Amino acid sequence: MQYFIGIDLGGTNIKAGIVDQDGNIIRKASVKTHADRDQIDIAKDMGLLAQKVMTDEGLTPSDIEAIGIGSPGTPDNENGVLIYANNLPFHQLPLREIIRQVIDLPVYIDNDANVAALAESVAGGARGTSHSVTITIGTGLGGGVVINKRIYNGFNNAGCELGHVVVQSGGVTCTCGRKGCFEVYSAATGLIRETHQAALENPDSVLNRLIAENGGEADGKTAFIGMREGDAAATGVVDFYIEMLAEGLANIINAFMPEIILIGGGVCNEGDALLLPVKEKAISRAYLGEGVAVPRIELAQMGNDAGIVGAAMMGMDCLKDGIPG
Numbered sequence: 001m002q003y004f005i006g007i008d009l010g011g012t013n014i015k016a017g018i019v020d021q022d023g024n025i026i027r028k029a030s031v032k033t034h035a036d037r038d039q040i041d042i043a044k045d046m047g048l049l050a051q052k053v054m055t056d057e058g059l060t061p062s063d064i065e066a067i068g069i070g071s072p073g074t075p076d077n078e079n080g081v082l083i084y085a086n087n088l089p090f091h092q093l094p095l096r097e098i099i100r101q102v103i104d105l106p107v108y109i110d111n112d113a114n115v116a117a118l119a120e121s122v123a124g125g126a127r128g129t130s131h132s133v134t135i136t137i138g139t140g141l142g143g144g145v146v147i148n149k150r151i152y153n154g155f156n157n158a159g160c161e162l163g164h165v166v167v168q169s170g171g172v173t174c175t176c177g178r179k180g181c182f183e184v185y186s187a188a189t190g191l192i193r194e195t196h197q198a199a200l201e202n203p204d205s206v207l208n209r210l211i212a213e214n215g216g217e218a219d220g221k222t223a224f225i226g227m228r229e230g231d232a233a234a235t236g237v238v239d240f241y242i243e244m245l246a247e248g249l250a251n252i253i254n255a256f257m258p259e260i261i262l263i264g265g266g267v268c269n270e271g272d273a274l275l276l277p278v279k280e281k282a283i284s285r286a287y288l289g290e291g292v293a294v295p296r297i298e299l300a301q302m303g304n305d306a307g308i309v310g311a312a313m314m315g316m317d318c319l320k321d322g323i324p325g
């Protein structure tokens with residue numbers, strides 16, 4: 001059996017784990033990121049945490065093949081540098097060099113959404129498929145594409161920013177500067193914005209009561225609760241959310257024709273109330289010829305382990321492909 005170390009760098013926690021070649025976590029641990037520190041200190045802690053899980057498991061560097069890191073932002077895997085990370089004070093961080101000073105093993109870096117997609121492909125909902133897309137709906141909307149069982153990350157390792165394909169031309173302005181991006185409508189923040197807007201426009205809607213009961217703020221559940229109470233404004237918010245999500249998924253199907261699209265994130269707790277109409281609309285709009293097999297749309301399965309497993313498996317693939325680490 002071959003072992004890899006996967007490191008999941010987040011704004012709140014750094015997680016690391018020993019992962020076998022089939023994507024099973026053998027041991028894992030985490031420490032706080034303390035994102036307001038110097039970037040070199042955060043990078044050193046990532047190396048020390050990797051070392052800790054290795055020694056806790058009774059292993060030495062000779063038992064481990066490679067280290068993979070999943071990070072928010074834009075990594076440069078060729079040079080082992082993290083160019084930039086969302087929500088972290090990183091700028092041109094020489095991550096490979098710093099980690100190798102702690103454990104001298106090949107070190108590979110990729111984007112967190114990309115490695116999450118790879119984790120689903122190896123050990124989660126897309127297991128057994130060659131082509132899959134995983135989107136994660138949170139504060140933003142991240143997406144990762146797996147083609148022929150490998151992460152597809154395009155030129156400069158900068159792909160795929162699926163949250164920034166347009167679903168409504170001339171729509172609401174996105175953080176990227178464009179109008180009408182998929183993320184603007186389908187991230188949890190978009191759902192919350194539309195919920196507040198509908199409450200303002202409909203003073204009689206139960207949305208106002210639900211928001212007041214929630215301390216004055218809507219969350220990703222508010223519109224769904226209102227819909228179940230039969231409120232027209234709340235139902236309108238959910239319908240629009242489903243509409244936009246389906247448009248984005250139809251674009252993804254037309255661009256990549258994956259065998260399966262997996263959706264993860266808190267909004268998935270709504271289950272079939274969300275998933276069934278989204279599936280039906282997305283498939284009916286995608287360009288699918290008569291008699292052609294239809295891509296599946298299901299819930300992501302890896303949850304909080306996606307980062308560790310995906311990072312380790314990305315390291316395994318880079319090593320297999322002979323990429324210098």
Ligand SMILES: [Zn+2]
Pocket residue numbers: 163164165174175176177178181183
């Ligand atoms: Zn955008």
